[in-house]
Amino acid sequence: RKEVEQDPGPFNVPEGATVAFNCTYSNSASQSFFWYRQDCRKEPKLLMSVYSSGNEDGRFTAQLNRASQYISLLIRDSKLSDSATYLCVVNLNAGGTSYGKLTFGQGTILTVHP
Amino acid sequence: EAQVTQNPRYLITVTGKKLTVTCSQNMNHEYMSWYRQDPGLGLRQIYYSMNVEVTDKGDVPEGYKVSRKEKRNFPLILESPSPNQTSLYFCASSFGLANEQFFGPGTRLTVL
Numbered sequence: 637r638k639e640v641e642q643d644p645g646p647f648n649v650p651e652g653a654t655v656a657f658n659c660t661y662s663n664s665a666s667q668s669f670f671w672y673r674q675d676c677r678k679e680p681k682l683l684m685s686v687y688s689s690g691n692e693d694g695r696f697t698a699q700l701n702r703a704s705q706y707i708s709l710l711i712r713d714s715k716l717s718d719s720a721t722y723l724c725v726v727n728l729n730a731g732g733t734s735y736g737k738l739t740f741g742q743g744t745i746l747t748v749h750p
Numbered sequence: 751e752a753q754v755t756q757n758p759r760y761l762i763t764v765t766g767k768k769l770t771v772t773c774s775q776n777m778n779h780e781y782m783s784w785y786r787q788d789p790g791l792g793l794r795q796i797y798y799s800m801n802v803e804v805t806d807k808g809d810v811p812e813g814y815k816v817s818r819k820e821k822r823n824f825p826l827i828l829e830s831p832s833p834n835q836t837s838l839y840f841c842a843s844s845f846g847l848a849n850e851q852f853f854g855p856g857t858r859l860t861v862l
Binding site for chain 2: 668672678679680681727735737738739742
């Protein structure tokens with residue numbers, strides 16, 4: 637099992653659709669969870685951090701489920717400009733050895749079409 | 751302008767010829783990191799540094815070296831590059847693990 641796992645997709649949705657991605661992680665002691673966005677082999681950029689209580693930023697909602705060890709990203713009212721690869725990132729080893737490691741999922745490709 | 755810079759942006763080299771990819775940040779970040787990105791494998795961490803003179807291995811450190819003599823610089827060294835190190839490399843920095851990572855523009859390396 638991969639330490640951080642995402643459904644690679646691709647997800648093809650029409651404009652205005654709601655789409656959700658999940659990301660599972662292997663270590664229950666993990667801290668610091670993030671969603672990054674990457675456009676066409678450019679550098680990744682932070683979309684949002686994921687907090688224990690869940691958080692929202694406009695059309696984007698991130699949630700953390702520690703019991704089931706996954707984080708999720710919900711995008712409402714999809715725009716053409718949301719087309720990108722979405723990467724989840726987890727600090728898996730917080731409190732253990734190599735505690736500074738950050739592990740990326742392999743990314744989920746989203747295409748929003750007219 | 752706050753940024754992470756990497757040089758070179760593109761490099762084609764031959765097996766065994768030592769090379770260094772530089773990374774510099776001007777945001778006074780403690781944490782710096784190197785990643786490689788390959789199709790189907792996503793971004794994988796090579797090395798990271800929590801602060802000056804503190805470095806540690808990521809998931810794929812074999813064949814790479816790093817140093818952190820100054821806070822702003824974190825060069826990636828390939829002592830004897832091999833074709834399986836052909837990849838897209840990203841450097842990143844942040845104030846810490848719980849903070850946003852800022853990525854450089856990437857270095858596309860081809861080893862023949």
